[in-house]
Amino acid sequence: MAKLIIIVDKAQDWAPFHQYDGVMSLPAYLKWSAKQKQRVRVINLCRQSHYLGSGYYCSLLAEARGHHVMPSVRAFNKFNRHEIADIADEVPQALLQQLNKALTEETTCQLTFNIYFGETEHKALKKVASFLFEAFPVPILRVELQKKITWQVKTLKIGSVNKLTETEQSLFGNILEKYSHKIWRLEPTNRKFKYDLAVLVDPKEKFPPCTPKSLELFVRAAKKAAMDVEQITARDIHRLAEFDGLFIRETTAVNHHTFYMAQKAEREGLAVVDDPSSILRCGNKVYLQTLFEQHKVPMPDGLMLFKQDEDNLERAADSLGLPLVLKIPDGSFSRGVIKVKTLTELRSTLVTLFEQSAIILAQRYTFTEYDWRIGVLNGQAIFACKYFMARNHWQIYKHGKAKTESGGFSTCAVNEVPAHVLDAAIRACAPIGDSLYGVDVKQDGDKVYVIEVNDNPNIDDGVEDLHLGNKLYDILVEDFIRRIELKR
Template sequence: MSKLYIIVERKEDWASYYPSEDLLTAQEYLESPNDDDTGKRVQVINLCRNYKYLGHGYYCSLLAEARGHKVIPSVRTISELARKSLYGLALEDLDRTLDKALAAHPYGSTDGFTLTLYFGRTDIEPLQDLARQLFEAFPCPMLLVEFRKARGWHIEGIKPGNIHKLREEQEDLFAAALDSFSRQIWRKPRLRKQFRYDLAILHDPDEAFPPSDAKALKAFIRVGRSLGIDVDLIEKKDYSRLAEYDALFIRETTRVDNHTYRFAKKAESEGLVVMDDPVSILRCTNKVYLADLLRSHKLGMPATEILYRDNPQDLERVERSLGFPLVLKIPDGSFSRGVIKVENREALQVAAAELFERSVLILAQEFFYTEYDWRIGVLNQKPIFACQYFMSKGHWQIYDHSPDAQELSGDFRTMAVHEAPRKVVDLALKTANLIGDGLYGVDLKQGGDRVVVIEVNDNPNIDSGVEDVFLGDDLYKLILEEFVRRLEVKRRGHGW
């Protein structure tokens, strides 16, 4: 479990709040010996009166980082907030949303105002998303944000707030935000087993095709606790809580241009063990990268051409080299989306125009029909499961998104890895190992003696009653034990 320290410059600064055994003065923290060898992660919330260079607040954050504690604000945040030349660039994109956010709010009729944010929260609903983004950019318990109106609204300045200057109504807002940020401050600790590690699983309960269903997520929680891991389900809104955990497991469809990639980058920068790691996400979510990788290593794949939006002659070349039918793919499609089968020249032109609206590069591949695709699950460069995913009824893909689909997805068959053809498993391993040492699902097709790679998934499905049919709880155990192994390696490396 994580340990929490709340640091104030003077005891009286905390007089308005419930007593907490986690409270320390700046002097107590600075003079305390750094001899904690319990292996617990330590979170420090630095509430000193100011963070001026070489002052109490500055040194508390500086020594927290030296001691391996996770602290807000960090020295980097303190330094950035000290000069507008450093923080100004991060505000430019945020300014663009202000006019719309303040249009219907009473503040919108003024020339300017100052807003206090508490752990990225505000009671002005139209500005809540902005408050969250500011906290993500500058993690600081309190931020004073100055808004000014000149033609349009913009952020004039931003600086840390002070706990001892809060009015009574502001103290209530601060307490509620602090409660949300770190529940353990107010609540009596539950009588429960003390877990060795804390693992966060990022998921979206509203996702139509999640990598793990609700039952599988419960299995991760149950099996995790048997291994001494406290598994906690988190969502997009919990970005600021990442430092509370030792590891992050992403069980939400990843994209480079959304919050899943930001979570992976943030977790990595905080020193967490993370799957999917940012590099794997970058490499797996783009089929252009995979095609080039397979080609350069001479590994089996369908005949593939990369088409450029600015080279219309590419369509004629592909028609000659691949023939019809052929398949066009958007580079970052998933679950059979962004994949179009074309039967003739006219369909090729229409489909290419549609996909070029979304990407300057698209892929054209030979049409290689099989009754099922192989999925080989690979973890830390070893195969852990084998599945056959059958095409949906009356369709050429596993998922059928058409309005008149007879079924959304096809059947499956899960088996022991040694039951899958050796050529399939070997090619899957060679391909996955080029990506990294994380958790991957390699999709392949087999026709006679020919085996080709279709794609590599950086967060493969681990669903109850599908991928776990053969191994049962052992599949969840294999994955979680890999987290433990990596955490133990990290602990030994840091001398925890």
């Protein structure tokens, strides 16, 4: 667990709040020494936020000591007239429309309010507050709105804790406690857990990458290794600093909160699986096609088809033959992957797909009864399954209007997998990273083709863990501890 330090200019600035032994002045902080390998979080509440003021120096020196501080020096540097004006101009129109709708009953033309760690007491302004906090991550952000024809963001300033009213102090204290609730806990000398891990889930997800049972087995393995695990959701993005690591067990995408949370966690110094680079690289099949070509990873013959090219049909049919497979670059669970058998189907399908993406990937069709799924962690294969095609279908998943069907599976020991299949899977992961991946490989006799690398592979009880059992979860936990210790 990270040690939280709160820096103030004067002790009286903290007088209205709970007593906490981690509150200190800037000189006291510079004399203080963290325990070896202890991760330190600093909340900088110094009064002087201008360049070379006490607040600026606090963040500068905290970063020099390798501590994670809010606001960062980068955040302080944003507070010049030009960048603030630029960010204010970039507030999405949808949020401004919501702002105007929320403030229709306001009779004044100006409104000033505070945002504390991304939250505000004005319920109607919650989304605006969240957006501004992401752009300007400071403990207290003072916002001035102005109405001419419509409401707009006029000014943004770093707020001071010593200038808060009694009512504002209560709200700030409550939100700070929520933001980093562990600071109010006295740390026992015989603390049971050495590491804190957040597991990101979406309780409403239809096809999550872990079953509830597999998550339960992972938690058991973690507790044996002195790791505390808490399941979080997208709403907990501002709590990431409380943890040592983030394990994303929700289907990822680049233009999605999973990617933003991975980025934020990485900036906070957490060990992250899936890391943002892996999400970015695995999340686009066109990217993977190009990457595999450069690194000579075996894959099906393929072409990138561009919306503006008029010879797409001829190039695809002549080069790859029919039937062939068309893929949306960011599809998942067999969605956006379509087999076409005739030129007529090819033409109509391309028209539809080009409405979703400027580039479509076309690949030669190769039928196999199953795809290998090789689980790779830190460059080592840790599990192996055969995923069979859905009944009377050419893919593992068959999406219908009422339900989705999938084929069967067969799990085996890694050492039972043909060597050339394992080699292709590990080679495919090497240029992507050292995270947790699920590599889909087709085997056609002596030939193998890597179909894709998934950054967020399924680990379901009774499927991927069928051979190793609880040992699979031990491996995952051990690797997280390795990553956390490296960060420290």
